[in-house]
Amino acid sequence: MKRDGDRENLLMTAGPRWLWPVGWALMLLVGVWAMPVLEPGFRWLEPDARQVIYSRADFVSLLARHVFVVGIAAVVTISVGVLAGIAVTRQWGRDFLPLIGQLASLGQTFPPVAVLALAVPVLGFGTLPIIVALMLYGLLPVVRNTLAGLHDVDASLKQAALAMGMTSWQVLTRVELPLATPVILAGIRTSVTINIATAALGATVGASNLGDPIIAGIVNGNMAYVLQGALLIAFLALTVDSLFNALQQQLQIRLSAP
Amino acid sequence: MIELSHVSKHFGEDTAVDDISLHVAKGKFCALVGSSGCGKSTMLRMINRLIEHSSGDIVIDGQAIEHYDLVKLRRRIGYAIQSTGLFPHWTVARNIGLVPRLLKWSSADVKARVEELMCLLGLPMDEFAHKYPHQLSGGQAQRVGVARALAADPDILLMDEPFGALDPITREKLQDELAKLQAQLHKTVVFVTHDMDEALKLADHLVVMREGRVVQQGTPLALLQNPVDPFVESLLGGLERGLKQAALTRVKDHMSSLGQSLPAQSRIPGDFSLRQALSMMLRDHCDRLTVVDQQDMPIGELSLRKVVKEAQLDKVSHREA
Numbered sequence: 300m301k302r303d304g305d306r307e308n309l310l311m312t313a314g315p316r317w318l319w320p321v322g323w324a325l326m327l328l329v330g331v332w333a334m335p336v337l338e339p340g341f342r343w344l345e346p347d348a349r350q351v352i353y354s355r356a357d358f359v360s361l362l363a364r365h366v367f368v369v370g371i372a373a374v375v376t377i378s379v380g381v382l383a384g385i386a387v388t389r390q391w392g393r394d395f396l397p398l399i400g401q402l403a404s405l406g407q408t409f410p411p412v413a414v415l416a417l418a419v420p421v422l423g424f425g426t427l428p429i430i431v432a433l434m435l436y437g438l439l440p441v442v443r444n445t446l447a448g449l450h451d452v453d454a455s456l457k458q459a460a461l462a463m464g465m466t467s468w469q470v471l472t473r474v475e476l477p478l479a480t481p482v483i484l485a486g487i488r489t490s491v492t493i494n495i496a497t498a499a500l501g502a503t504v505g506a507s508n509l510g511d512p513i514i515a516g517i518v519n520g521n522m523a524y525v526l527q528g529a530l531l532i533a534f535l536a537l538t539v540d541s542l543f544n545a546l547q548q549q550l551q552i553r554l555s556a557p
Numbered sequence: 558m559i560e561l562s563h564v565s566k567h568f569g570e571d572t573a574v575d576d577i578s579l580h581v582a583k584g585k586f587c588a589l590v591g592s593s594g595c596g597k598s599t600m601l602r603m604i605n606r607l608i609e610h611s612s613g614d615i616v617i618d619g620q621a622i623e624h625y626d627l628v629k630l631r632r633r634i635g636y637a638i639q640s641t642g643l644f645p646h647w648t649v650a651r652n653i654g655l656v657p658r659l660l661k662w663s664s665a666d667v668k669a670r671v672e673e674l675m676c677l678l679g680l681p682m683d684e685f686a687h688k689y690p691h692q693l694s695g696g697q698a699q700r701v702g703v704a705r706a707l708a709a710d711p712d713i714l715l716m717d718e719p720f721g722a723l724d725p726i727t728r729e730k731l732q733d734e735l736a737k738l739q740a741q742l743h744k745t746v747v748f749v750t751h752d753m754d755e756a757l758k759l760a761d762h763l764v765v766m767r768e769g770r771v772v773q774q775g776t777p778l779a780l781l782q783n784p785v786d787p788f789v790e791s792l793l794g795g796l797e798r799g800l801k802q803a804a805l806t807r808v809k810d811h812m813s814s815l816g817q818s819l820p821a822q823s824r825i826p827g828d829f830s831l832r833q834a835l836s837m838m839l840r841d842h843c844d845r846l847t848v849v850d851q852q853d854m855p856i857g858e859l860s861l862r863k864v865v866k867e868a869q870l871d872k873v874s875h876r877e878a
Contacts, residue, residue, distance in 0.1 A: 459642025462607055462715075463656055463705075464632030477646050 316548050319541035327534035331358040334527060341523035351523040353512040358531060365508035365535065368426055369498050372433035373491050380438050380490075381483060384445025385471065399442060407439035411497050415504050429501030436497055437490035444486025448479030481550050488543035495536040499528065509535070558583045559604060559713065559745060564613035566599055566769075573599045575769040576613070581762065583712070584743035588760035590753055590792065596769040597749045601715050604747060605634045617713065632656055635706035635714040635744070639721040641698045643690040649675075649701050650686040656709040674704040677738070696727035703735070707742070714744045720755065732758055753792050757781075757801055765789050778805055803831035803864075811864060812848045812857035820855055821845040827856060834859055 334352055341351040380403070386392040387399045411432040418428035452475050460470045476483075499510030509532050516524030559581040566574040574596040581587040589597040602608040603615060606622055615622045622630060635656075643652050653674055654667040662670070675682050678700040690698055699719060706714055720728045736759055739746065750756050756763055757777045764774040765788075773785045781802040784790040794801050809827035823841045825834050827848050834846055844861035 453640075455638065455640050455642055456644065458607060459636070459638060460644075462605055462631055462636040462638075462642075464628050464630075464659055466628055469659070474644060 316545040320538055320545055323534055323538040323541055327362075327531065327538055330527075330531050330534055331362050334358055341526070344526065345521055345523040348519075348521050348523065351521070353515065353524045353527050355515065356507060356511065358509075358527075361507065361509050361511060362531065362535070364426075364506070365495075365498055365510075365532070368429055368501060368506060368508060369433065369491065369494050372430050372437060372494055372498075373487075375430075376434050376437040376441055376490055376494075377487055379434075380441030380486075381445050384442050384449060384483075385476075388446065388449045389467075396446075400446070403439040403442040406435040409435065411436050411500055415500060419504055424505035426501070426506040428504050429498060429506045432500070433494045433498060437494045440486040440489040440493075441483075442486075444489075445479070445483050448482030448486075449475055451482065452478045481547060484543065484547055484550065488540065488547070491543070492536050492540045495539060496532060499532055558618055559587075559747065560614075560616040561600075561604075562614050562616075564600075564603065564610050564615060566596070566603060566608065567611045572769055574603070574610070577766075577769075577771050578613075579764060579771070579774070581745055581747060583745050585761045586739055586746045586748065586759055587762040587764060588748045588750060588756035589764045589766060590750060590756045591766035592751060595766045597766050598717055600766075601717050601747055601749050604713075604715055605631050605636060632660055632709060633711050633713070635709075635711040637699075637702045637706040637714070637716045637719045639718040641690070641702040643698060643701055643705070645690050648687050648689060649680070649693070652690070652701055653704045653708055655705060656711075660709055670708060671704075674707060677707075678704045678734070680704070694727075695723050696731060699723060699727075699731060700734075703731075703738075707744075712745055714746045716746065716748045718750055719748075721750070721752075728755070735759060753794065754801070757793075757805060765792060778802065781805070800832050800835070803835060804833075806831045808834050808846075808848055808859055809857075812859045813863060815847075815855060815858055820847045821858065823847065824849045824853070824855075825859065826851065831864060835861075835864070 338352055345351050383399050383403075387396040414432035414435055415428050418431050422428045422431065456474060456478075457470055460474045461467075465473065498508060499513055501508050502510030502514040509528050512524040512528035513532075516522060516526075516528065559579075561577055561579040564574060564577050564579075565572065577600065579587070579600075589600060591597050599608055603610045604617075604622070606627060617625070617630075644655075647655075650668075650671050654671045657667045657670055671686070672682055675685060680697065680700055685693075685697070685701075690701070693701065702719065703716075706716070720731050723731065732755055739759070748756070748759060760777055762774065763777050763780050765772045765780070767788060773780060773789050780789065781793055781798055784793055784798075790798065807827065808825055808829050808831060811831060812827065821843060823837055823843055823846050825837055825846045825848055827850060837846060838844060838861055846859045847855050848857040848859055850856045
């Protein structure tokens, strides 16, 4: 009996938050596996096309490669961005604060297309240039939010932590980072979500992913292809975004309730 | 024991603390009083090296503070501040157990200590241990702050306006509790406040500061009887000074034995202050009170004339000394 009660409780507290990401992920999987089922709909959109379901590569592998590219870029962006943010808020790194801030802004003002154009001659066609472009593009939100999150930690709290006899490493890991996590997480959310959409550009330099149907559709004048790529990318972005949202709410609850 | 000799602190051109010497004996309660910006908080923070002093010596238990390991020094000095500095992402119990955990006590020891302190500060374990700081009232949060400062049983306690943000009633209650705690624990306390009444109530040794310098220091009674200049006098309450002095004196110490005449109607416990006795005389329109012990048995008599006369004698004898 007790176990049942526990489970019910768990579902009730975890339920609504985690329903959204699960729902969007289901939509994504249905889209990937069962796109041909929607053929009549796409046929109505493009009555004259020879083929209305993109078939040069299966959607599953396109999705996998899309996730891979964004994932690698995210891991690098997050590690570099958070570490840089931490470094320039330490006493020894404070001199570099303006520099890092400007570099990160520069990364985002520089359009990813331009980065691709510059990167291809150096790195060749394929996955590498798009990963570099995504890294540069996604760095700003992570760095900016890491800086803001750490900056917002009450100075008197840091001083109290030091006065209690914490080492500066302990102040960072036990006080500053835990308190800054919600803000940092919001930055990561923005960065990853934008990059899921931006990664589609990779299709133009031979990194095949969910951008492929879109590019092929534009080239062949087939709106159905474009729509399929766009739908899947949107579902992926919504899945990840709602996942972060749920994570943030979970954190908020842990921070503000017993 | 804390010993400061000729300590100064300069921030660039500005002098925050100017050539201060101060001795706080073991188990004594020292209050630094002065208006804001007079350097009293800077003084306090120099003791646990949150701010490094520019010149002079600060010695704790016979050793200059710069010869201690910084982290170890801070872990043996309790620290409580106005905004409580409680970590908002930690429960009350975790906040209190911080320093013992830093000192690598076993978790059973930490738990036992936290329980002991919460009991000592009137925070029932069941009700408060798992609460977060934002769920506490100002007074409760401040108790947790004091409990945290006491957690590793430090000999020395630094308190920076710990009750500054509380409403007057809560503040007074916590002052009483702190006085009781101190009578029990005998910590060496350095306490910063701008509230002279708070300082008079709690301190064994009072240090009045202005613009980074010590204007006068001594026991509260000595300062009340002999303020060195108009600044100290006004801080001590100007015309109210007599009453403040009366507040520090117990009825018991000024009563005379029961006389022949009929005992007075109004009764006052011997532990009450002269100030309360005076107030009672005004209220009851009388110039004599019967002093009683805890069992409400008469033990002596207090007359207005005697109170006034002895206050005068105190002053004279102090001048001569």
